[in-house]
Amino acid sequence: MSFTIAIIGRPNVGKSTLFNRLVGQKLALVDDQPGVTRDRREGEARLGDLAFTIIDTAGLDEGAKGSLTARMQEQTETAIKSADALMFVIDARAGLTPTDRAFADFARRAGKPVLLLANKSEGRHGDAGAMEAYALGLGEPIQISAEHGEGLGELYDALRALMPEPPEEDASEDEDEGGEEDTQRPIRVAIVGRPNAGKSTLINYLLGEERLLTSPEAGTTRDAIAVEIGWNGRGFRVFDTAGLRRRSRIEEKLEKLSVADALRAVRFAEVVVLMIDAQHRFEEQDLRIADLIEREGRALVIAVNKWDLMDGKGGQIAALRADADHWLPQIAGVPVVAVSGLMGEGIDRLMEAIEKAYAVWNKRVATAALNRWFEQATSASPPPAVSGRRLKLNYITQTKARPPSFVLFCSRADAVPDSYLRYLVNSMREAFGLPGTPVRITLREKQNPFAHKRKRPS
Template identity: 55%
Template sequence: MSARVAIVGRPNVGKSTLFNRLAGRRLAIVDDLPGVTRDRRETDGKLGPLRFTVIDTAGLEDLRDESLESRMRVQTEQAVDDADAVLMVIDGRVGVTPMDRHFADWLRRQTRPVVLVVNKCEGRAGASAAGEAYALGLGDPVAVSAEHGEGMLELYEALAPLLGEGALAPDEEEPALEGDDRPDQPISMAFIGRPNVGKSTLANRLIGSDRMLTGPEAGITRDAISVDWEYRGRRLKLVDTAGLRRRANVFEKLEKLATDDTDRAMRFAQVVVLVLDATQLFEKQDLTIARRVIDEGRALVIAISKWDLVEDRQAALQGFRDRLETSLQQVKGILMVPVSGETGDGVPRLMDAVFRTFEAWNRRVPTHSLNRWLKAMSERHPPPMVQGRRLRLRYLTQTKVRPPTFQLFLSRPDSLPDDYSRYIVNGLREDFAIPSVPIRLILRKADNPFADKGKKDD
């Protein structure tokens, strides 16, 4: 099992910047506004030869009530309990504050080893704060600049003895291949939707713990938070995302960053679960999100959340289905599952829908089967005449999966009507059991086999 390193500290000391530095890429949202991070976020981290799971946490607040900040503190405390080592970060430009002293006292009472990190020490900026930090009683402070990558060697020297030899990488690591589709790879599943539709509550129900912050406040989730877990022996990576509002209504920088993070999670997901609120109608923004998922070629499943609050369930479900069929005609058979994150009702059916949709998204059809099928389809409904000559459909082959993509070679691709393309796509979906996922049909001009021969004869 990978060693685990938690990054803690009061708000706005640069924890997320250090998290991104150790992760080797920008994952957590970073902004000058205090309190940006709310959920704890985990990813693979490295520091020299050290390999570990690095955990970003919310800024520590001295609160014990029912507020959002208090619930954030509980998440941070859980991260410390699960960690093998803790990096406590203070701001080298500000120096040691009373809140830093308060939480240093709390960390000394824990059983986890702590490295005191004085951040924002570009050049000599934090020299005095580093000297002052000895008073916190957490050992020798390490001066770093997470933003500029300074002090990483000193941080490695402080952290390596705490993690032990088990955290050291082997001499040669096998590089990951782009597009590696090995069967042991987890299925990446992203939850997206409007704010406050119950995404985080449903995610917590699926993984069986209060991993995501939840509450009555809209827009609690900001970062896209990923969690590795297993369901019925299959590995998955669940990504909970910030709520998406209409872009015209997004003005604040922080919300724009959160929206970009959600878009990125959607593009890299394999299956996207669009979460709707069962107590509201299928809104225009829901349809906009669904179309974006389809345009990206992702596999789409719809979860109707808060189903426990619906009285006339049959009428409500029929209303959602009717709206879906009329508004998303480009993809037939999208699976729609009523669920409740509060009670767990419908969760097994939702996961069945995810697996079925993922399999359809990976469907591969042999070329010989496609061309027998194409001949039968063109005989049943011949392509139209163009300038007195009938279009000839010569050859059909599948060029990729995820989503299923086919190339149709014909005499005049620019003259094939859209309705005939839809006829081909709908036939593929029906006859080869490819429901509920986007199908891409690319038209290509077939070469004239007699063209070169005629030139030679001349």
């Protein structure tokens, strides 16, 4: 029987938009006017390799008995009873409302696992609302944008942990072999780059067969094709993608769809391998793609392909790493591996780099060690003064991994300059071994316990 999830929340938080996103087509009507959805609607949803039944519901609202609003809520309650889990959606831009708090209690009483989704979190506009969502007591909020398809990788991870594992065939044989690596989930890897960088050729070498079409002509790959690869006892699910050109050069609708598919593969990946041409390395489009990967929060490995065509290779690897740090300071220390997909050079080093990047991307730092570093870092280089008053940075804690994300509590969040945050990130990379992975620091003002008290009259 299919795993069933009901999407619930107050009106106009984006439930139907999320439903359409998950089923892959516009089945539910979407409009800025609240209350468009009335009946519950079911659809077969897919997220990556996960398949489940999704139910779109009317916005939770109160109404007189027998009224249309009350009957809509009865439909929602029926959906909740039939579901195995709930997606509770809030509007991160609007922040928490009394209705959100009331229906959070309703969701808890349902006795079902709940995923808390802070929708409309594109850019940085939803950070404050997502932080407020902790107060609902439904666990860590997952920041998404159903309209723009952002945050689906994090939603995938939460769903995968929630859904039951499918039954495996020949389980007894797997147990007899007793290998720990057999129980590990494959690492999701997307291979991206400009057209004709050699992505399909590399994957064919890893597979040991001509599984993917290759051609000297750019643009051969159109769909994002997923293949399963085993390497030294570890499983990988590798996505071959279409070449990414500058947006201004994309004119045909088919290429637009291919590029959208490639970007979707990046969002679902855990590690992204950016392939660049050894003879035309670190061009503007390469840097744009790398910046996109960093903004999506994926672990990054740079593979410099067609290395077999290079003359005088001595000392060039160190130069490549120096160039990467120069052009991509936002992900300093990113692994750079010289490879030849055609000849098989450097493939072992590339796979090792992928595993290490994945481990760093999942890394967690103990709060005690983090604050010892924080005290030393702020003592060595104190935060600057603003309007004659020095900023007060209180403490820091890690909120999640994948990528490593931290919350820094301070006195004036709006006054902390970006240059000082970059200093903290680079210092943290060196102190805790976080090379080449995105690092997120969110500023949060520490509440003044006396702010609510009125001043005494003089």
